[in-house]
Amino acid sequence: MAVISYRKAINQALEQEMARDESVILMGIDVGGGTGGSGDVGSVGGVMGVTKGLYPKFGPDRVIDTPISESAIIGAAAGAAVTGMRPVAELMFVDFIGVCLDQIYNQAAKFRYMFGGKARTPLVIRTMGGAGMRAGAQHSQNLHPILTMIPGLKVVMPSNPYDAKGLLIKAIRDDDPVVFLESKALYDMKGEVPEEAYEIPFGEANILRDGRDATIVAFGAMVPRAMQAADRLAKDGVKVTVLDPRTTSPLDEEAILDSLDETGRLIVVDESPPRCSLAADVAALAVSQAFDALKAPVGMVTCPHTPVPFAPNLEDAYIPSVERIVEAVKNTL
Amino acid sequence: MAARKTTKNPNVSAEEMLGYYRDMLLIRRFEEKAGQLYGMGLIGGFCHLYIGQEAVVVGLEAAAEEGDKRITSYRDHGHMLACGMDAGGVMAELTGREGGYSKGKGGSMHMFSKEKHFYGGHGIVAAQVPLGAGLAFADRYKDNGRVTFTYFGDGAANQGQVYESFNMAALWKLPVIFVIENNQYAMGTAQKRSTSTEEIHKRGEAFGIPGELVDGMNVLAVKEAGEKAVAHCRAGNGPYILEVKTYRYRGHSMSDPAKYRTREEVQKMREERDPIEQVRAMLLTGKHATEDQLKEIDKEIKEIVNASAEFAKESPEPDVSELWTDIYAEAPAA
Numbered sequence: 001m002a003v004i005s006y007r008k009a010i011n012q013a014l015e016q017e018m019a020r021d022e023s024v025i026l027m028g029i030d031v032g033g034g035t036g037g038s039g040d041v042g043s044v045g046g047v048m049g050v051t052k053g054l055y056p057k058f059g060p061d062r063v064i065d066t067p068i069s070e071s072a073i074i075g076a077a078a079g080a081a082v083t084g085m086r087p088v089a090e091l092m093f094v095d096f097i098g099v100c101l102d103q104i105y106n107q108a109a110k111f112r113y114m115f116g117g118k119a120r121t122p123l124v125i126r127t128m129g130g131a132g133m134r135a136g137a138q139h140s141q142n143l144h145p146i147l148t149m150i151p152g153l154k155v156v157m158p159s160n161p162y163d164a165k166g167l168l169i170k171a172i173r174d175d176d177p178v179v180f181l182e183s184k185a186l187y188d189m190k191g192e193v194p195e196e197a198y199e200i201p202f203g204e205a206n207i208l209r210d211g212r213d214a215t216i217v218a219f220g221a222m223v224p225r226a227m228q229a230a231d232r233l234a235k236d237g238v239k240v241t242v243l244d245p246r247t248t249s250p251l252d253e254e255a256i257l258d259s260l261d262e263t264g265r266l267i268v269v270d271e272s273p274p275r276c277s278l279a280a281d282v283a284a285l286a287v288s289q290a291f292d293a294l295k296a297p298v299g300m301v302t303c304p305h306t307p308v309p310f311a312p313n314l315e316d317a318y319i320p321s322v323e324r325i326v327e328a329v330k331n332t333l
Numbered sequence: 334m335a336a337r338k339t340t341k342n343p344n345v346s347a348e349e350m351l352g353y354y355r356d357m358l359l360i361r362r363f364e365e366k367a368g369q370l371y372g373m374g375l376i377g378g379f380c381h382l383y384i385g386q387e388a389v390v391v392g393l394e395a396a397a398e399e400g401d402k403r404i405t406s407y408r409d410h411g412h413m414l415a416c417g418m419d420a421g422g423v424m425a426e427l428t429g430r431e432g433g434y435s436k437g438k439g440g441s442m443h444m445f446s447k448e449k450h451f452y453g454g455h456g457i458v459a460a461q462v463p464l465g466a467g468l469a470f471a472d473r474y475k476d477n478g479r480v481t482f483t484y485f486g487d488g489a490a491n492q493g494q495v496y497e498s499f500n501m502a503a504l505w506k507l508p509v510i511f512v513i514e515n516n517q518y519a520m521g522t523a524q525k526r527s528t529s530t531e532e533i534h535k536r537g538e539a540f541g542i543p544g545e546l547v548d549g550m551n552v553l554a555v556k557e558a559g560e561k562a563v564a565h566c567r568a569g570n571g572p573y574i575l576e577v578k579t580y581r582y583r584g585h586s587m588s589d590p591a592k593y594r595t596r597e598e599v600q601k602m603r604e605e606r607d608p609i610e611q612v613r614a615m616l617l618t619g620k621h622a623t624e625d626q627l628k629e630i631d632k633e634i635k636e637i638v639n640a641s642a643e644f645a646k647e648s649p650e651p652d653v654s655e656l657w658t659d660i661y662a663e664a665p666a667a
Contacts, residue, residue, distance in 0.1 A: 025474070061474065067504065069497035072463045076501060079404075079467020082452060085474065106457050107464060115445035115453065116435030117659035151660055175662035250661075 028090025166200030211239030392555025432648030488519030534576030544574030
């Protein structure tokens with residue numbers, strides 16, 4: 001099986017779905033880029049190069065460079081989706097959601113319900129989040145908690161190349177609006193990815209490691225860190241389960257509760273400030289549904305309740321570290 | 334009001350005129366009935382009536398062809414009736430009943446009909462404008478020759494996403510008609526107190542979008558302007574702006590007593606400019622219809638509206654299980 005990057009896996013999913021279905025289009029800022037010549041080799045292909053090569057292949061009608069107008073981009077994509085197209089709109093950084101959130105939570109997410117089931121909105125919003133790039137307070141957030149609390153929206157946080165491809169293909173084929181939250185920190189991560197198209201269902205957690213001493217639930221870029229923590233703990237004889245829900249909405253509550261039944265200890269690792277976070281959400285799930293199974297207080301490893309700082313040492317201290325995960329697990333033992 | 338376009342020699346048949354009369358009257362009577370039901374407590378929440386503005390949507394529907402799309406704001410009952418949606422289904426949505434277009438889950442502001450190419454009723458001021466551009470984008474992508482009527486008000490014309498959409502629609506030559514229904518009040522604030530320049534139709538100039546001012550109390554003038562706009566869009570020339578100057582007789586919503594303007598102002602408009610009375614007068618003075626014919630139409634409309642109200646009262650409330658349906662494509666977990 002080919003070993004490719006997370007970036008390439010996403011690119012491959014887009015390419016295969018666009019080739020399969022003409023109703024799939026890309027729109028966003030610099031998704032093609034350049035001067036617009038057909039087959040423009042100098043095209044940008046997204047600020048992180050994720051859509052590179054798609055403009056020359058599919059042309060300006062299907063890889064659509066937009067003005068820097070996020071409300072109009074997401075709104076137009078939602079409008080096109082309601083007619084049956086399957087637009088993949090790119091929101092360059094999830095931090096920019098502030099200027100178009102209305103189109104996401106008041107419009108796209110609500111159409112099916114408020115129109116009594118008559119409308120469907122097969123829209124994908126590809127965006128990226130997460131700290132670690134020294135990008136400062138307005139280009140480093142994750143914001144998945146804000147999106148996860150919106151009924152009608154699905155939220156995906158792929159943590160590796162294999163999942164990125166399968167989850168994006170599923171997102172494009174899905175009949176609901178999906179926010180596909182890529183992790184900046186993972187674009188260069190390599191992994192085995194089948195060449196053919198495949199779907200990974202939403203709401204099905206991936207158990208990356210099985211251990212009976214504790215359950216670590218981690219999201220997105222925190223999953224590889226949880227795995228590193230698991231390796232260190234194993235050296236001390238502590239065997240942990242590492243569970244990646246893959247989607248925060250829907251959330252595979254059953255898998256988390258089943259694991260908790262076996263281990264009795266829960267640590268949630270979430271790259272976001274703690275209040276109203278996924279960490280708080282999963283902790284509440286455990287306490288309300290599996291209190292009897294808990295042998296120790298739930299550990300929450302999150303960012304502090306601060307904006308993302310710029311200085312490298314401060315930013316490194318902001319992101320949940322492997323050390324903090326290890327410590328949080330030990331605190332439950 | 335500013336200078337108006339008039340239609341001296343309308344190229345319309347008596348039959349068409351009668352149709353406009355009927356369609357406008359249906360909206361008028363439907364809205365009056367909705368107001369009554371609201372007063373009786375049968376309709377809750379917000380209810381934005383279209384009374385006074387009927388010529389706008391009826392004139393533009395007369396310029397539309399099968400397959401053209403429309404999308405509007407929360408003042409949407411008139412648009413739905415004018416594009417042929419069922420009065421009973423609309424009224425039952427107002428009363429929050431199972432037989433409503435959205436099964437009672439949308440309410441007055443939120444209905445949708447793919448069959449009639451009506452893409453909603455939207456409650457956030459101007460949010461339907463990028464959506465309307467998106468509908469037109471899909472038509473352009475499919476190259477199907479359809480146009481989209483994207484309606485919004487003079488109040489919404491001051492929202493930023495309107496101009497993001499203007500730029501995008503002009504850039505991509507989207508077949509969209511931006512219809513600014515200027516009823517001269519942004520909720521309770523007069524246009525001159527909320528809008529820096531009076532001529533909203535000129536706001537497309539910066540984007541290269543042609544625009545014109547239309548007498549929105551005259552259904553024939555609206556139709557004529559609509560036909561011009563439709564021809565422009567269908568020919569692949571990109572968007573067009575129609576600022577249709579109109580007037581709403583009622584408050585912004587049923588909860589607004591409209592004390593920000595004088596009774597005389599409203600009365601004057603009703604007496605001198607009423608869109609339905611204008612057509613009625615044209616029909617009678619031109620001897621295109623008799624009093625008896627018009628009475629027959631009045632009676633027919635009254636029956637439709639009464640039947641819609643009966644249906645809206647008798648249709649059952651949605652089952653409580655409906656709370657959990659239509660959230661996602663997948664059925665809810667048991």
